[in-house]
Amino acid sequence: MTLDDARTAWFGWLKGQRRCSAHTLAAYGHAFRGYTDYLRQHWGEASLDDVARVTSADLRGWMAYLRGKENPLSARSLAQHLSAVKSFHSYLDLHLDRGNVQVGLMRGPRLKATLPxxxxxxxxxxxxxxxxxxxxxxxxxxxxxxAVYMLLYGLGLRISEALSLTVADTPLGDSLRITGKGNKMRVLPVLEAVREAIERYKSQQPFILAATDRLFRAKRGGELSPRHVQATMQHLRSRLGLSDRATPHALRHSFATHMLGSGADLRSIQELLGHASLSTTQKYTQVDAERLLSAYAAAHPKG
Known part of the structure; x- marks a missing residue:
């Protein structure tokens, strides 16, 4: 088997078994090409057997090269590149009997924890x-x-989930089935205000759409893109004097934080957001705690 054959098999595994998104596949493909190009420059050639025997010194050299480029990678991007390479070597270990302990033990740069x-x-x-x-x-x-922002704030949807709605999904009922990351399905209660916003848009939009067409359309009738949603939010926050933290995804965070502040339990919020891990949802409790501590410090008579 050649290195290209192994890469093709790995991609098939990522897509079929790990259910990685097209975005993740593109990012992993880019990282893998840069990795193997570096090894070829370093060694003169890089077969599958060569790559399977890389050492921690080889990996440190590759990462130093990425940090020393004219446009060096950020710590987060470097960590993502290393994650892609470790995924490839994990596939070699699991499916092609070419394990490499040194790759598995390799650690990426420390990342500063970021909260919503x-x-x-x-x-x-x-x-x-x-x-x-x-x-x-x-x-x-x-x-x-x-209507799009109401879905993000009123139901806690991701942008991709909101834009995946079709005409056949409307009119919305009391609940909405959404298939999120990893093909995980969840059922969300629908607020009346969200239903009304969807129907208002649907009654005004000028295009003739089939039941299977995506509901949200761009100015000329094509499917609305995530980039448009982000650009419109940038325009709105400028008009309102909001900080850069006012992003479309911040509306999803706001949904969770405001639910938490109203007394919802963390496990219920996890289900509504479609998080695989409770630790991801717990970030929102940290945010709420920060806000409460700040208010306490400002208001307490002994503060």
């Missing part, structure tokens, strides 16, 4: 209201963006 940055309730509600007031666009476009 939710909007407060007034900011979230103000942003949703501002979405309807852009005089430079057609009313249906404003209604569309409001």
């Amino acid at each position: 940055r939710p909007l407060n309730e007034d900011q979230a509600i103000g942003l949703l209201a501002e979405t309807r007031m852009d005089a430079d666009r057609d009313d249906w476009e404003n209604s569309r963006d409001e």
